[in-house]
Amino acid sequence: MTDVPAEFDRATDVTASGDGTYDADLGAGWVVGGAINGGYLLATLGRALGRTVPGKPDPVAVSAYFVSASTPGPATVTTRVLRDGGSVATLAADVTQGDAHRITALATYGDLSGLPDEVATTATPPDLPPLQRCVGFADAPPGSREQAPPLMSRFDMRFDPASAGWAVGAPSGRGLIQCWFRLPDREPDPLSLLLAVDAMPPVTFDLGMFGWAPTLELTVHLRARPAPGWLRLRHETRNVAGGMFEEDCEVWDAADRLVAQSRQLARTPRA
Amino acid sequence: MTDVPAEFDRATDVTASGDGTYDADLGAGWVVGGAINGGYLLATLGRALGRTVPGKPDPVAVSAYFVSASTPGPATVTTRVLRDGGSVATLAADVTQGDAHRITALATYGDLSGLPDEVATTATPPDLPPLQRCVGFADAPPGSREQAPPLMSRFDMRFDPASAGWAVGAPSGRGLIQCWFRLPDREPDPLSLLLAVDAMPPVTFDLGMFGWAPTLELTVHLRARPAPGWLRLRHETRNVAGGMFEEDCEVWDAADRLVAQSRQLARTPRA
Numbered sequence: 001m002t003d004v005p006a007e008f009d010r011a012t013d014v015t016a017s018g019d020g021t022y023d024a025d026l027g028a029g030w031v032v033g034g035a036i037n038g039g040y041l042l043a044t045l046g047r048a049l050g051r052t053v054p055g056k057p058d059p060v061a062v063s064a065y066f067v068s069a070s071t072p073g074p075a076t077v078t079t080r081v082l083r084d085g086g087s088v089a090t091l092a093a094d095v096t097q098g099d100a101h102r103i104t105a106l107a108t109y110g111d112l113s114g115l116p117d118e119v120a121t122t123a124t125p126p127d128l129p130p131l132q133r134c135v136g137f138a139d140a141p142p143g144s145r146e147q148a149p150p151l152m153s154r155f156d157m158r159f160d161p162a163s164a165g166w167a168v169g170a171p172s173g174r175g176l177i178q179c180w181f182r183l184p185d186r187e188p189d190p191l192s193l194l195l196a197v198d199a200m201p202p203v204t205f206d207l208g209m210f211g212w213a214p215t216l217e218l219t220v221h222l223r224a225r226p227a228p229g230w231l232r233l234r235h236e237t238r239n240v241a242g243g244m245f246e247e248d249c250e251v252w253d254a255a256d257r258l259v260a261q262s263r264q265l266a267r268t269p270r271a
Numbered sequence: 272m273t274d275v276p277a278e279f280d281r282a283t284d285v286t287a288s289g290d291g292t293y294d295a296d297l298g299a300g301w302v303v304g305g306a307i308n309g310g311y312l313l314a315t316l317g318r319a320l321g322r323t324v325p326g327k328p329d330p331v332a333v334s335a336y337f338v339s340a341s342t343p344g345p346a347t348v349t350t351r352v353l354r355d356g357g358s359v360a361t362l363a364a365d366v367t368q369g370d371a372h373r374i375t376a377l378a379t380y381g382d383l384s385g386l387p388d389e390v391a392t393t394a395t396p397p398d399l400p401p402l403q404r405c406v407g408f409a410d411a412p413p414g415s416r417e418q419a420p421p422l423m424s425r426f427d428m429r430f431d432p433a434s435a436g437w438a439v440g441a442p443s444g445r446g447l448i449q450c451w452f453r454l455p456d457r458e459p460d461p462l463s464l465l466l467a468v469d470a471m472p473p474v475t476f477d478l479g480m481f482g483w484a485p486t487l488e489l490t491v492h493l494r495a496r497p498a499p500g501w502l503r504l505r506h507e508t509r510n511v512a513g514g515m516f517e518e519d520c521e522v523w524d525a526a527d528r529l530v531a532q533s534r535q536l537a538r539t540p541r542a
Contacts, residue, residue: 063490088487104377108336108487121511123510221534224513263532
């Protein structure tokens with residue numbers, strides 16, 4: 001590692017412009033399905049929120065409502081402190097591009113380093129084959145790499161072969177995708193977990209629905225600072241109804257802790 | 272049924288006072304654990320939001336951040352329309368009592384009657400014994416009814432005996448509570464689902480932690496208008512860590528549809 005900031009940190013950088021407002025520059029490298037990836041946007045607004053209240057740098061809960069599709073280029077993150085007291089603060093953020101409202105969000109921020117250590121988690125980590133038996137972007141068929149969205153080059157994902165059939169036109173039909181995940185040039189931290197929960201292809205790919213699945217709402221809860229090393233991601237859906245589906249994502253760290261949980265409500269892709 | 276409004280409708284009634292602001296009167300009958308029940312508050316602000324945009328009366332997604340504990344008496348619900356276009360609108364609501372900020376919320380509203388009919392849900396309904404073999408408030412030991420919080424008299428809940436051990440000091444330790452649920456004097460509708468997702472005792476009761484579990488954030492997704500009849504509720508937790516736990520609730524209607532899903536992040540009760 002050098003002193004050069006990692007790609008993710010450069011791309012989600014924000015500059016204070018006064019009164020709780022921050023300037024961002026949304027990178028074209030984070031485009032997928034004709035819009036900017038939601039997790040990247042969450043990390044960008046999350047970085048601005050982490051600077052608003054001294055001593056409360058970390059997201060504990062963030063709920064983002066996606067108002068319109070963001071595009072590469074300048075954006076403004078406007079933050080408000082709704083309440084600061086005790087161990088957490090309640091915050092709000094809005095992302096705009098010119099006159100267009102892109103995202104509105106609410107959040108609880110605090111200090112993840114200061115949380116109690118007791119854990120009584122009954123959830124179990126993703127049942128993933130070892131890293132070397134999982135399939136990555138480098139294993140994609142010739143030709144398909146060039147057609148992949150730019151987002152796919154921003155991180156290293158190694159999919160469980162049993163949940164990667166969609167990549168070769170043979171989805172499992174279970175509504176479950178899981179993988180190993182890391183950023184190429186830095187260790188995970190709370191901000192990168194905001195990216196991780198929305199990094200995989202929509203779980204509807206595993207149901208044979210390959211269109212874009214626009215997110216209406218995404219909420220993520222963070223429970224601990226992640227340990228260094230690979231993360232494991234699993235997301236799944238159990239309720240495809242009313243033209244929408246829920247997508248529940250879990251992020252497990254190298255110390256076998258369930259460090260983040262998210263749920264989003266998205267529109268089912270049109271056939 | 273008569274023309275008299277049901278208790279729930281009277282208690283969640285709001286009166287427009289101009290500029291998207293509504294007056295409410297929070298009822299003492301909805302107190303539990305020293306504060307007003309979160310589901311009741313969600314339904315009250317949800318009713319105000321349903322009046323803001325013509326043709327979009329129903330909650331599709333609502334995320335509420337609980338800023339401070341509400342108390343019985345007058346309250347103000349301030350609503351804002353962030354975007355209205357297409358089939359849904361993005362809205363915001365704040366609940367205040369005097370100078371005190373109680374709740375801040377974001378929401379997607381639409382018309383649940385207009386959603387597509389296709390369903391591909393793999394989740395299964397709660398495995399509940401028949402109603403007559405479940406235990407209700409009327410079955411509570413003598414003396415305990417008088418000590419029960421007022422909230423318990425607002426609806427009819429019949430618990431699965433296997434997940435009701437906490438009521439007699441013998442929690443199962445699974446972190447799962449499920450029951451039949453109905454309002455005594457009306458059929459379910461989308462607004463009453465906002466109440467239902469937070470009606471049961473905290474799932475931590477089933478883990479032997481009997482204190483108050485303050486909600487930091489609660490998000491609910493609605494997928495269909497519920498059919499008339501009893502609802503079935505199941506909530507559970509799988510990640511008790513960092514001094515917090517998540518509580519996932521499912522609401523199933525009499526037509527065997529998963530009509531609502533919620534997740535909340537709450538503080539673990541102090542021992």
